[in-house]
Amino acid sequence: MSTAIVYTEFGGPEVLTATEIAVPAPAAGEVAVRVEAAGVNPIDYKLRAGLRVSAPITEPRRVGSDAAGIVTAVGDGVEGYRAGQPVVVFGASGAYASDIVVRAENLVPRPPQVSASEGAALGIPVGTAYQTLRSLAVGAGDTVLIHGGSGAVGQAAIQYAVLFGATVLATTSDRRADRVRALGATPLPYGEGVVARVRELAPQGVTVAIDLAGTDEALAQSIELVADKSRIATLVRGKDAAGLGIRAFSGGNPVPLTDQEQAWRAEAIPVTVALLAAGRFSVELAEQLPLADAAEAHRLVEAGADGKVVLVP
DSSP states (O other): OEEEEEESSOOSGGGOEEEEEOOOOOOTTEEEEEEEEEEOOHHHHHHHHTSSOOOOOOSOEEOOOEEEEEEEEEOTTOOSOOTTOEEEEOSOSOOSBSEEEEEGGGEEEOOTTSOHHHHHTTHHHHHHHHHHHHHTTOOTTOEEEEESOSSHHHHHHHHHHHHTTOEEEEEEOGGGHHHHHHTTOEEEESSTTHHHHHHHHOTTOOOEEEESSOOHHHHHHHHHHOSOGGGEEESSOHHHHHHHTOEESSSSOSSOOOHHHHHHHHHHHHHHHHHHHTTOOOOOEEEEEEGGGHHHHHHHHHHTOSSEEEEEO
16 A cells, blocks of 8 residues: 545645555556655645635545656556656646656656755746746846745746846845855845845846745835836736736736746756756755655745755655
């Protein structure tokens, strides 16, 4: 038997429970993976709490989409994977488990330089950050303002913007300023006076703004600083974007991602794995908890843990 984390009603972290399931076998085009680490993302607790709209619960609902582990079996028609191979998993269903089955296209080979916990930390954060920057055409000559630079998506966005040749400023708490600075951005304290400080630090002007904070101030500051609203994006206030004339790529955005945007999210995973292996990308890990402590993992993420919380079956 295998173990999976499920919930049967919306609610607090306590609704998460461990249950035994049969070890899944891969169908054609699928790969079975023994999970070594599963990443805990904010969307996981938002879905569990009913904060993000989802279908009614009619049976035990699995949790999680990002993981890393070892291939245990390969279905018919799958090429490029074999039993015993380390992999990164993204876009899965029910990744909080000791064994999962995923489509082959939701896997990336994991080199020995990348740990399972690092691999499990990638999926949603790097996919979201990379696609956002590509959608906004960030490149050399741009000055990018990121609201909320110390979270997992913010850290990935800083690193990719720098790699793409941009100058980056990022709002953050004083406590997290050193981390933001180490990734290549100029940290800006939250609070009043952000617009004035940005103009002092970037007299050439800001060409791109990305909202990861979701506050009214962050949106107002972005609109005041960036002349071209098509280069302002929110990843938190998707429902408000159209009325503000800016773009949104998640956060309840009613407009689905385009095929190209979905492709960029998938492209981000192998690109980031290669950068990690080469020592050119950094993942900040927080607590690594046993799978049975999924409720505590959700509490930590809701409270704003520093770094990525990972479950280890």
